[in-house]
Amino acid sequence: MxxxxxxxxxxxxxxxxxxxxxxxxxxxxxxxSAEPERIRDASHxxxxxxxxxxxxxxxxxxxxxxxxxxxxxxxxxxxxxxMQLLFDAxxxxxxxxxxxxxxxxxxxxxxxxxxxxxxxxxTIEPCVDSPLLxxxxxxxxxxxxxxxxxxxxxATLATTDYGAPFSACVxxxxxxxxxxxxxxxxxxxxxVLANFLGVD
Amino acid sequence: xxDGRVVKGVRFRDHRDVGDILALAxxxxxxxxxxxxxxxxxxxxxxxxxDRGWVERVARLLDIxxxxxxxxxxxxxxxxxLAAGAEKVSVNSPALAEPGLIDALARRFGSQCVVVGIDSQxxxxxxxxxxxxxxxxxxxxxxxxxxxxxREAVERGAGEIVLNCxxxxxxxxGYDIAQLRAARAACSVPLVASxxxxxxxxxxxxxxDARVDAAxxxxxxxxxxxxxxxxxxxxxxxGIEVRLG
Numbered sequence: 001m002x003x004x005x006x007x008x009x010x011x012x013x014x015x016x017x018x019x020x021x022x023x024x025x026x027x028x029x030x031x032x033s034a035e036p037e038r039i040r041d042a043s044h045x046x047x048x049x050x051x052x053x054x055x056x057x058x059x060x061x062x063x064x065x066x067x068x069x070x071x072x073x074x075x076x077x078x079x080x081x082x083m084q085l086l087f088d089a090x091x092x093x094x095x096x097x098x099x100x101x102x103x104x105x106x107x108x109x110x111x112x113x114x115x116x117x118x119x120x121x122x123t124i125e126p127c128v129d130s131p132l133l134x135x136x137x138x139x140x141x142x143x144x145x146x147x148x149x150x151x152x153x154x155a156t157l158a159t160t161d162y163g164a165p166f167s168a169c170v171x172x173x174x175x176x177x178x179x180x181x182x183x184x185x186x187x188x189x190x191x192v193l194a195n196f197l198g199v200d
Numbered sequence: 201x202x203d204g205r206v207v208k209g210v211r212f213r214d215h216r217d218v219g220d221i222l223a224l225a226x227x228x229x230x231x232x233x234x235x236x237x238x239x240x241x242x243x244x245x246x247x248x249x250x251d252r253g254w255v256e257r258v259a260r261l262l263d264i265x266x267x268x269x270x271x272x273x274x275x276x277x278x279x280x281x282l283a284a285g286a287e288k289v290s291v292n293s294p295a296l297a298e299p300g301l302i303d304a305l306a307r308r309f310g311s312q313c314v315v316v317g318i319d320s321q322x323x324x325x326x327x328x329x330x331x332x333x334x335x336x337x338x339x340x341x342x343x344x345x346x347x348x349x350x351r352e353a354v355e356r357g358a359g360e361i362v363l364n365c366x367x368x369x370x371x372x373x374g375y376d377i378a379q380l381r382a383a384r385a386a387c388s389v390p391l392v393a394s395x396x397x398x399x400x401x402x403x404x405x406x407x408x409d410a411r412v413d414a415a416x417x418x419x420x421x422x423x424x425x426x427x428x429x430x431x432x433x434x435x436x437x438x439g440i441e442v443r444l445g
Binding site: 015016017018021022024025051052110113115116117119120121141143145146147181183184185186187189190 | 229234256259260262263264265282283284285286287309310311312313359360387388389390391411413414443
């Protein structure tokens with residue numbers, strides 16, 4: 001694989017370390033940065049996300065990173081909230097988001113046997129062939145922690161069911177997103193991260 | 201956790217050493233544990249904060265989620281632990297002393313990071329919250345009913361409740377199903393059962409009869425009495441949804 005320089009966009013979230021360590025286990029040293037130049041120079045950009053959508057979008061707008069991200073030509077991976085921010089809007093806030101992917105992120109519906117947040121290992125069902133999902137088998141599980149989810153659409157690569165199906169993995173051109181946490185999803189998550197880093 | 205080692209007690213007393221943190225964490229990761237919880241049992245009673253060094257070493261090693269409990273009294277304490285690589289923080293005694301801590305943590309990090317641990321005991325036919333249980337000399341009734349505290353914690357922003365039924369802890373006679381069922385009815389976020397696992401059947405029972413989202417155990421895994429792969433295979437055979445390796 002060619003030399004990769006991975007930049008994780010510093011969105012102000014607290015727990016980036018687990019992502020940095022997961023990349024380290026793949027032999028990649030990632031840089032955490034909010035500087036447009038550093039982000040533009042990366043071979044791969046990861047938009048992480050823990051926290052609330054409205055706060056994260058406000059920070060991206062204040063630092064003009066919203067415009068930097070939407071114009072990036074290299075592969076970009078949004079994780080959890082970072083994936084949700086790729087959509088048109090989120091009901092969490094509510095807030096407009098980056099508008100790279102069509103649709104609106106909605107709150108998961110709670111039920112007596114289905115508490116929200118959705119926390120735990122759930123299955124990923126691929127519905128389209130994609131380099132991001134190479135090597136994954138139907139029924140593989142990944143670790144989810146979220147209260148909001150993106151609808152299934154033409155951008156969906158894989159779905160997960162929690163009362164109703166939602167997008168577990170999405171893609172539009174060079175923008176990828178995963179609702180689960182690959183950095184905490186054992187071998188399945190490591191494979192997804194490695195697959196993303198393999199996208200040129 | 202105490203002084204950099206993993207320890208385990210019986211009914212929250214008489215803790216003995218069961219091994220090195222990283223060695224155990226690696227073992228459980230390899231055996232297919234879905235999540236690890238590290239309790240710094242000395243932290244709250246001593247007024248200490250969780251030492252951050254081991255959190256980072258554990259985070260580098262583990263590729264599954266883990267939660268850190270003990271000694272988290274402020275947003276800054278939680279931030280340090282999360283920045284070191286933990287997925288979640290669990291608050292117990294400090295949240296009883298200052299319930300607004302739950303709101304503050306949820307606002308800053310989101311509910312998904314905020315676990316409220318509750319140590320509960322049956323007193324005169326009612327479930328009651330206990331505080332400072334890490335130290336038998338300071339352990340005391342928190343002057344709250346368990347089910348009320350669960351509702352309040354969720355309302356304040358807890359994203360998960362770990363209910364540890366103290367009478368069952370470390371004695372391996374099964375989870376307190378009646379109490380966990382009552383807690384389930386009061387708890388609209390994920391509920392984790394803790395205390396009492398002694399046999400594979402106890403896990404199947406707590407998932408089936410108390411409808412909990414996860415079951416936590418220590419003694420039976422530390423001792424090797426129950427192997428995680430065999431446990432998961434049996435749960436799957438019993439029709440309970442689990443992650444298999």
